[in-house]
Amino acid sequence: AAERAYAAVDLGASSGRVVLGGLRTRRWHFEEVHRFANGVSDTAAGLAWDLEQLFEETLAGLRRAVERCAADGRRLSGIGVDSWGVDWVLVAPDGTPELPGLSYRGAPDPAPVLASRSLDPGAVYGISGIPDQAINTGLRLAARSASRDLADRQLLFIPDLWVLGLTGNRGSDPTIASTSQLLDPRTDRFSETLLRDLGLDGLAMPDLEAVGAIAGPLREAVRDGLGLPHDVPVFRVAGHDTAAAFAFADPARTEGVEALVSSGTWSLVGAAVREPITTEQAERLGFSNERGADGVLLLRNLTGLWMLQECLREWGGAEEPADPAPLLDAVERREFDSRTFDASAPELLGTGDMEGRLRTLCAEAGRPLDDSRESVVHAIIDSLAVTYAEGVRATEQLIGTRVQRVRIVGGGSRNHRLCRLTAELLQRPVIAGPTEASAIGNIAVQATADGIVASPSAVFDALAPEQTRVYEPRPDRIVQESRA
Numbered sequence: 001a002a003e004r005a006y007a008a009v010d011l012g013a014s015s016g017r018v019v020l021g022g023l024r025t026r027r028w029h030f031e032e033v034h035r036f037a038n039g040v041s042d043t044a045a046g047l048a049w050d051l052e053q054l055f056e057e058t059l060a061g062l063r064r065a066v067e068r069c070a071a072d073g074r075r076l077s078g079i080g081v082d083s084w085g086v087d088w089v090l091v092a093p094d095g096t097p098e099l100p101g102l103s104y105r106g107a108p109d110p111a112p113v114l115a116s117r118s119l120d121p122g123a124v125y126g127i128s129g130i131p132d133q134a135i136n137t138g139l140r141l142a143a144r145s146a147s148r149d150l151a152d153r154q155l156l157f158i159p160d161l162w163v164l165g166l167t168g169n170r171g172s173d174p175t176i177a178s179t180s181q182l183l184d185p186r187t188d189r190f191s192e193t194l195l196r197d198l199g200l201d202g203l204a205m206p207d208l209e210a211v212g213a214i215a216g217p218l219r220e221a222v223r224d225g226l227g228l229p230h231d232v233p234v235f236r237v238a239g240h241d242t243a244a245a246f247a248f249a250d251p252a253r254t255e256g257v258e259a260l261v262s263s264g265t266w267s268l269v270g271a272a273v274r275e276p277i278t279t280e281q282a283e284r285l286g287f288s289n290e291r292g293a294d295g296v297l298l299l300r301n302l303t304g305l306w307m308l309q310e311c312l313r314e315w316g317g318a319e320e321p322a323d324p325a326p327l328l329d330a331v332e333r334r335e336f337d338s339r340t341f342d343a344s345a346p347e348l349l350g351t352g353d354m355e356g357r358l359r360t361l362c363a364e365a366g367r368p369l370d371d372s373r374e375s376v377v378h379a380i381i382d383s384l385a386v387t388y389a390e391g392v393r394a395t396e397q398l399i400g401t402r403v404q405r406v407r408i409v410g411g412g413s414r415n416h417r418l419c420r421l422t423a424e425l426l427q428r429p430v431i432a433g434p435t436e437a438s439a440i441g442n443i444a445v446q447a448t449a450d451g452i453v454a455s456p457s458a459v460f461d462a463l464a465p466e467q468t469r470v471y472e473p474r475p476d477r478i479v480q481e482s483r484a
């Protein structure tokens, strides 16, 4: 029989990609067949993504995946889509989405909605496991829906819209749905109580299917457009990119052992746990309980490489952002400076003058910066590492055990200084990689559903050695953070 291959469509806030992966003589191999830029732009409706363009790029990538399979005699055996969380589109009965798709980067101040809610924040946290944050789907929908009629409209999250485009079928999965602050992660149902409290009870929410369910075969028109000679199932993978990136973290294996960091445009720090932790302490420490591919992800949300990406854009020319490599090299030689800012500061969320915002935060932290770009990048990396270490310690308080190691996945796992400092600050080994964890997790979920591996972790366990790197803490280099 032909070797089986799976295509992951992985949509991130700064880029999207289509990755083809499969098991080839006992090792998993992944090939990025298409990569395309993503970002927000100002529209009359607010900061928005260009979803039509992203879908076109997706089809172009899938076409290449089909060609690759044809060229080397493999069989495309599945497609899955994952994306950033919280954003949604409303779809009319005939399936037409209301565009543009708004971005969480333009989230309005949630204060008016919070004031109008009759449930108190603790009750909302108790049900949803998600703290009040401006980006939450529910809070943003409530802010916009006061003036409009939601009857007739169905909400879909971004991966769900892609699945609709590919298969014609509507639905969602618990991982992406749990980012909304509208789902009860204990039952995997949208909470009537939460919907009603926000005046959203008129809105049709999608039916949830389990991670790994088949959403449907490709629509014939899509199949023909891709030049595919056979049917291919589209899976509901872990539609949330963070859940896909942590698909290896089965809490039965990793709870209390491994802390997790996903380091991309955002950074998420925490652990996989069996049950949501919605204590008053967890709420105060700012942890969300999102659904993982398996179990629950207890995570703190921090502004991540967005800080760096935005600076590079500001420093670059009209077309190209500045090259990070020389800056990161220069910073690698600098000493760690413990005067850092909080990388979860809410003022880092939006667009506009990132360097200025960072300089203000550094001034407040008593960290002197010279005029150079290096000093800004230096502050970003030191602050991110300290915020990672704090996040791991806060996770340990909540789960009541000291973890043995930290796993860092995503683009930031390639940043030596960030990984090394995290290991030194925590005096624990850091296992860094893979960088394309979301795409790999997406494929791992498909391969599990397809029955060729027993669990997603089997795929991560059989990665080529160059996909991960271990940073051992050096006892002669114990660095300490001094931030209060």
Ligand code: LFR
Residues within 6 Å of the ligand: 012, 013, 083, 084, 085, 086, 087, 104, 135, 240, 241, 242, 264, 265, 266, 268, 301
């Ligand atoms: C990461 C991520 C985070 C989510 C943020 C906004 O890409 O999905 O998990 O909090 O984007 O959706």
